[in-house]
Amino acid sequence: MFETDALRLLVTVAETGSFTKAALRLSYTQSAVSRRIASLEQQAGGPLFERLPRGVRLNSAGRVLHRHAVDVLGSLSRAEHELAALHAGRGGILRVGAFATANISLMPAALREFKRARPDVEVTAVEGRSSTLMRRLAEGALDLAVVSDYPSGLPPAEGVTTTALLGDELLVALHHGHPLAGAGTVDLRDLRDEVWLQDAPADSPTMLADAWARAGFRPRKIIRIAEWAGKFGYAAAGLGVALVPSLATHAVPAGLVLCRLGDLPPHRTVHIALPAAPVPAASKLRDLLHDAADRTVPTGNQA
Structure with a gap:
């Protein structure tokens, strides 16, 4: 199993063509670079560099591992950026759920404003009974759900917190x-x-x-x-x-x-259900649901 630091060192040595220059770029000693490369070559089953009078260059085995190292490090870098954006409330995917009548006007109104405020966040939405939505929250399959205590009370779910949104x-x-x-x-x-x-x-x-x-x-x-x-x-x-x-x-x-x-x-009371540690995008949607509740719930009789 190749370590990430060793792969990063391989790429840096290949870019600089020198153990000494790689050591300077990564704040290592030259001897530390030599030892790490030797250990990596042992893991790889043979030499990865041709030792030249002035510097080093990848051999055929080194070029194979270098290609995969670039792919791995690129994927990890993208993952770091996506996670940072997710935790900052930018980008990523927000998974939401709601019961049927919440999807008539309440949730759409909140999601419309959410897309204006967070256009870089992709929203996936599902509809289901409150008991199912609470279970999916507990399982980590949803980031936020709008649930109801009707017809038989609000179902509990481990690790899920609920706050009242409106009386319906x-x-x-x-x-x-x-x-x-x-x-x-x-x-x-x-x-x-x-x-x-x-x-x-x-x-x-x-x-x-x-x-x-x-x-x-x-x-x-x-x-x-x-x-x-x-x-x-x-x-x-x-x-x-x-x-x-x-x-x-x-x-x-x-x-x-x-x-x-x-x-x-x-x-009945409608609630917003969230995991104990919601992502920032879910917290933003929670606030917009409160705003939407004030605008979309009808009052007065409809006769």
């Missing part, structure tokens, strides 16, 4: 012809006979299930639909009602009306 109001989506569509605010108890559209099974311990219990009922029927497009489609057809977070209001189709849920709605 959960509204109910009704078909525009629903008798309660013009109410603005709907009592959850008035929806006891509705078909509910949700991803979780009926017996899952979710915040919505807790809200139903406080309202004194269980839904007569639940249709399990995972994707938002499907929920919107069913609700717009009058086949059920669905909870819609305020972060998703920009994506709600025209055939639906959003109403608040009185004094018994479930509530």
Whole structure:
């Protein structure tokens, strides 16, 4: 295994053509250079230089090792520059994740500003459930994630820190012809006979299930639909009602009306999750997410 310092010495001797000049350039003694080159030649299995009356030059074996030494030292130099840029918040790759409705407006708004502020940083983004994103952060596969405590609480992950970003109001989506569509605010108890559209099974311990219990009922029927497009489609057809977070209001189709849920709605909090020692680019995006949260979260009822 060739040491980096020995390869650097080989390249310097080849450039200067002299042990003495290489020693001066690298602040070595001539005897130290001679010993290191002799040790390197022993590792290489034979001489690497032709000894001339005035100086030295690479022989055929030396030229082979020199070519690889230049490649190795160049790669290491590039790695050093990329790491320095990464730790300074310049260049490199920033790996981010978010749950579905955070990707409607919140994360895109923050990433738009991030690209303006850090155009040299390449961003890769993934979408997933909060539990999956927290796990990927713990595994080192993500640098930052936007996660939610809905529907069943914020999943813990070793080595991951979370800070609250915003409280996201959960509204109910009704078909525009629903008798309660013009109410603005709907009592959850008035929806006891509705078909509910949700991803979780009926017996899952979710915040919505807790809200139903406080309202004194269980839904007569639940249709399990995972994707938002499907929920919107069913609700717009009058086949059920669905909870819609305020972060998703920009994506709600025209055939639906959003109403608040009185004094018994479930509530969720959106968090920024980071490793214990985030890279500077992730810290920059965290700050921009706070700015985006102030600009993009709708207020007021959508009826």
